[in-house]
Amino acid sequence: xxxxxxxxxxxxxxxxxxxxxxxxxxxxxxxxxxxxxxxxxxxxxxxxxxxxxxxxxxxxxxxxxxxxxxxxxxxxxxxxxxxxxxxxxxxxxxxxxxxxxxxxxxxxxxxxxxxxxxxxxxxxxxxxxxxxxxxx
DNA sequence: GTTCTGACA
DNA sequence: TGTCAGAA
Numbered sequence: 001x002x003x004x005x006x007x008x009x010x011x012x013x014x015x016x017x018x019x020x021x022x023x024x025x026x027x028x029x030x031x032x033x034x035x036x037x038x039x040x041x042x043x044x045x046x047x048x049x050x051x052x053x054x055x056x057x058x059x060x061x062x063x064x065x066x067x068x069x070x071x072x073x074x075x076x077x078x079x080x081x082x083x084x085x086x087x088x089x090x091x092x093x094x095x096x097x098x099x100x101x102x103x104x105x106x107x108x109x110x111x112x113x114x115x116x117x118x119x120x121x122x123x124x125x126x127x128x129x130x131x132x133x134x135x136x
Numbered sequence: 137g138t139t140c141t142g143a144c145a
Numbered sequence: 146t147g148t149c150a151g152a153a
Contacts, residue, residue, distance in 0.1 A: 003139060014139085015147065033153080035139060 006038040010046045017046070023059040025049050025066060044071060051076055056094055061086070 006028075007014050020026045021036075026045060028036040048069065052062045065087075068080035078084050 013146080018140090019146075033139085034141095 001038050002035055003038075006036075006042070006046075009043050012046055012050070020046070020049055020059075024063045025059060047071070048076060057090060061090060 001009070003014055003017070006012075006017060010017070017026065021028065026038075026042060026049075028038045028042055031037055045066065048066060048071065049062060051074075052065060053059075057065065065083060068078060068083040069076045070079055071077070078087070
């Protein structure tokens with residue numbers, strides 16, 4: 001199938017399908033015209049890509065993970081021994097990222113709660129009366 | 137009309 | 146990721 005049909009089948013925008021290919025996640029056959037020709041397997045691959053992206057994996061890792069998983073309904077099952085270890089590392093990276101964000105939020109909380117009176121005044125001054133003639 | 141590549145927001 | 150331009 002060509003691009004238009006692939007977009008319909010996957011629900012993924014044409015621009016993204018090209019991006020996945022550019023990242024080495026897809027390798028559709030090419031016609032002499034240069035047009036891409038996708039297979040049924042490619043449709044399934046796109047579903048896996050979406051799943052892994054949602055899981056927060058970077059495209060570079062997805063490219064390595066893709067040949068090491070099989071689909072079981074809407075679940076992905078690892079088929080390579082090294083893969084699980086790699087995914088564990090990725091999980092640790094995400095855990096670390098969460099910790100950093102929580103720290104950032106904590107600092108902001110301190111700043112926000114330190115001057116509630118200023119926030120109240122600012123709110124009062126920031127809402128001047130709108131002339132009726134200019135109101136939408 | 138459909139798809140391609142490249143570039144920019 | 147979304148969108149547009151210019152070419153085939």
